[in-house]
Amino acid sequence: MNSVSTMIESSKRPMLQLEDISKTYRSKGSFFGGSGKKIVALNHVSLKIFKGEIFGLIGESGSGKSTAGRLIVKLEEPSAGEIFLDDNKITGLKGKALKAFRLKAQMIFQDPYQSLNPQISIYDTVSEPLIIHKTKNVQARKHLVLQTLKSVGLSPRDDFLHRYPHQLSGGQRQRVAIARVMVLKPKFVVADEPTSMLDASISAQIFNILLEMREKLDVTFLFISHSLAAARYLCDRIAVIYRGNLVEMGPGEKIIQKPKHPYTQALLDALPKFGHWDKVEGHDTLLRVDRGDFQDVGCPFFGRCKVAHQRKCSQERPHLRKSDGSRLVACFYA
Amino acid sequence: MALLEVDNLSIGYQTPNGFLEAVEGVSFSLEKGKSLGFVGESGCGKTTIGMALMRLLPRNTSVKGGHVAFEGQDMLKMSDEDMRLIRWKKVAMIFQAAMNALNPVHRVDDQIAEAILTHDPASSRGDAMKQVEDLFQLVDIPKGRMRDYPHQYSGGMKQRAIIAMALACRPKLIIADEPTTALDVIVQHQILEETKNLQKKFKISIIYISHDISVVAGVCDDIGVMYAGQLVEYGSKIEVFGSPAHPYTKALLSSYPRLTGEKDKLAPIPGEPPNLINPPSGCRFYDRCPSAKVSCKTEAPVWVKLTQRHSARCS
Numbered sequence: 149m150n151s152v153s154t155m156i157e158s159s160k161r162p163m164l165q166l167e168d169i170s171k172t173y174r175s176k177g178s179f180f181g182g183s184g185k186k187i188v189a190l191n192h193v194s195l196k197i198f199k200g201e202i203f204g205l206i207g208e209s210g211s212g213k214s215t216a217g218r219l220i221v222k223l224e225e226p227s228a229g230e231i232f233l234d235d236n237k238i239t240g241l242k243g244k245a246l247k248a249f250r251l252k253a254q255m256i257f258q259d260p261y262q263s264l265n266p267q268i269s270i271y272d273t274v275s276e277p278l279i280i281h282k283t284k285n286v287q288a289r290k291h292l293v294l295q296t297l298k299s300v301g302l303s304p305r306d307d308f309l310h311r312y313p314h315q316l317s318g319g320q321r322q323r324v325a326i327a328r329v330m331v332l333k334p335k336f337v338v339a340d341e342p343t344s345m346l347d348a349s350i351s352a353q354i355f356n357i358l359l360e361m362r363e364k365l366d367v368t369f370l371f372i373s374h375s376l377a378a379a380r381y382l383c384d385r386i387a388v389i390y391r392g393n394l395v396e397m398g399p400g401e402k403i404i405q406k407p408k409h410p411y412t413q414a415l416l417d418a419l420p421k422f423g424h425w426d427k428v429e430g431h432d433t434l435l436r437v438d439r440g441d442f443q444d445v446g447c448p449f450f451g452r453c454k455v456a457h458q459r460k461c462s463q464e465r466p467h468l469r470k471s472d473g474s475r476l477v478a479c480f481y482a
Numbered sequence: 483m484a485l486l487e488v489d490n491l492s493i494g495y496q497t498p499n500g501f502l503e504a505v506e507g508v509s510f511s512l513e514k515g516k517s518l519g520f521v522g523e524s525g526c527g528k529t530t531i532g533m534a535l536m537r538l539l540p541r542n543t544s545v546k547g548g549h550v551a552f553e554g555q556d557m558l559k560m561s562d563e564d565m566r567l568i569r570w571k572k573v574a575m576i577f578q579a580a581m582n583a584l585n586p587v588h589r590v591d592d593q594i595a596e597a598i599l600t601h602d603p604a605s606s607r608g609d610a611m612k613q614v615e616d617l618f619q620l621v622d623i624p625k626g627r628m629r630d631y632p633h634q635y636s637g638g639m640k641q642r643a644i645i646a647m648a649l650a651c652r653p654k655l656i657i658a659d660e661p662t663t664a665l666d667v668i669v670q671h672q673i674l675e676e677t678k679n680l681q682k683k684f685k686i687s688i689i690y691i692s693h694d695i696s697v698v699a700g701v702c703d704d705i706g707v708m709y710a711g712q713l714v715e716y717g718s719k720i721e722v723f724g725s726p727a728h729p730y731t732k733a734l735l736s737s738y739p740r741l742t743g744e745k746d747k748l749a750p751i752p753g754e755p756p757n758l759i760n761p762p763s764g765c766r767f768y769d770r771c772p773s774a775k776v777s778c779k780t781e782a783p784v785w786v787k788l789t790q791r792h793s794a795r796c797s
């Protein structure tokens with residue numbers, strides 16, 4: 149798999165690198181012992197995200213996309229593989245080194261109704277990271293907090309600073325959550341479905357704030373989402389993940405206009421074709437009734453794939469390989 | 483005569499902070515076998531309309547005015563008992579968040595059979611179970627999973643079971659409130675397609691309520707765009723989305739990322755909807771509207787008829 153990550157030729161410097169990352173969980177065993185089933189959340193995932201890039205990781209619920217985000221900001225440790233941020237190995241960091249890492253890599257969570265502490269005012273929420281990382285004295289801290297809130301479109305009147313999360317709308321909450329991340333001026337940010345709880349008009353505000361952050365602060369983003377349309381708008385490159393396996397990776401526009409992996413094709417088929425009232429010809433790669441359980445030695449999409457070859461695809465796992473230019477596809481028949 | 487005719491419906495909630503005008507002066511009609519979609523941001527009153535049609539509004543609600551004629555009968559004036567007889571039998575609802583709409587301590591097939599037996603006491607339990615079996619086949623849940631409990635189902639299966647339950651008494655009208663919000667796109671697509679087929683087969687009228695304009699655009703004949711408790715644009719899907727007339731509809735469409743065409747910069751709608759306790763006297767979109775005139779602040783906009791089936795509340 150190592151060869152895969154080196155296949156994307158680029159003169160740009162990788163900001164983040166996943167090398168052959170796997171993460172497995174064990175489901176609870178029974179009361180009388182037995183160790184439960186092994187659940188593979190990520191299966192030998194390798195990728196590079198370049199400096200200043202917004203990289204989209206697209207998948208359905210349970211695909212492992214959030215797990216990838218959590219591993220990168222070290223909320224969890226991978227079962228195997230290495231992660232590098234800015235050429236420094238981050239797997240296994242502890243103590244002071246871990247704290248220094250947190251200053252560089254931050255995460256925006258999905259649900260601003262749960263990610264903000266209801267008992268802490270807006271001002272304290274945004275200044276807390278600064279206190280933890282001992283960056284500034286009181287005056288300078290206040291200045292930074294105000295400046296950051298302004299940059300996410302919350303021009304704070306004084307009373308706003310002393311409000312509590314329940315007095316804010318969902319969009320305002322998410323902007324506070326973004327301010328809390330950005331106040332540290334991180335180099336790398338994982339945004340895990342930051343708008344899935346918000347209305348479209350508010351989502352667009354958040355997207356534009358993220359684009360602005362990249363422009364102004366030179367932040368590199370991993371954008372995790374189930375929405376290909378959002379990824380198309382925000383991301384330079386995207387990777388599509390299915391059951392913990394990357395199945396297609398490359399420039400966003402290219403993948404969305406001409407998907408190659410049968411799963412990516414099925415995803416695009418399923419999206420409502422807004423604006424096209426006539427029936428659009430689909431790729432038709434999804435089996436009506438899936439093949440049920442099969443050995444996990446083969447292609448992860450074998451169970452639902454119409455184009456799969458019975459013997460080859462059920463017994464051999466396709467790896468990501470170069471398809472055209474900078475695109476990688478994990479399918480024997482793409 | 484249309485199956486459902488709603489005229490000038492206004493609904494409010496008594497809250498600790500004052501009276502909240504959740505729905506104000508909403509009128510629409512729905513023909514047999516057709517589908518109508520309400521879109522709008524959260525808090526715009528679309529779910530309140532759905533709940534009003536089911537007569538399931540909470541206690542602190544008051545219907546301030548208007549008529550709801552279902553098959554010619556005024557639903558708002560019906561006694562609770564009469565309403566109970568037609569609820570589910572003629573008007574059913576697919577609730578938001580299917581995961582919470584099923585009772586966790588009863589088997590799925592029993593829950594659906596209960597709906598059938600309640601409205602058709604003459605039928606035997608065996609008959610009801612036979613019907614449940616047919617329903618499961620319609621919505622594509624394997625027969626072997628009928629006796630499961632809800633927690634054994636995936637999200638998509640629960641949603642299918644809820645649809646089966648809504649279809650149980652062969653209703654004439656189904657209100658589908660965010661029927662696919664929590665589901666993955668592939669499952670969403672399958673369920674919307676299935677619902678479309680069932681609608682055609684049984685000539686059901688459906689009201690879709692969703693914040694996702696692409697979902698509504700895919701399944702509805704007509705669209706009603708709601709903003710801050712009011713209907714602001716109404717018409718056929720192609721007219722409303724193809725040549726939107728109200729500034730809010732236009733703004734909503736340009737804040738929505740697309741999969742095809744030019745990659746334009748998204749234009750978010752600045753600000754937030756107004757507070758509906760003491761809402762503004764003029765146009766409710768005034769504060770956020772890019773083309774507002776001075777008079778819009780004080781004068782409530784009137785409906786302008788653009789074509790036979792397309793009108794907007796803005797001049």
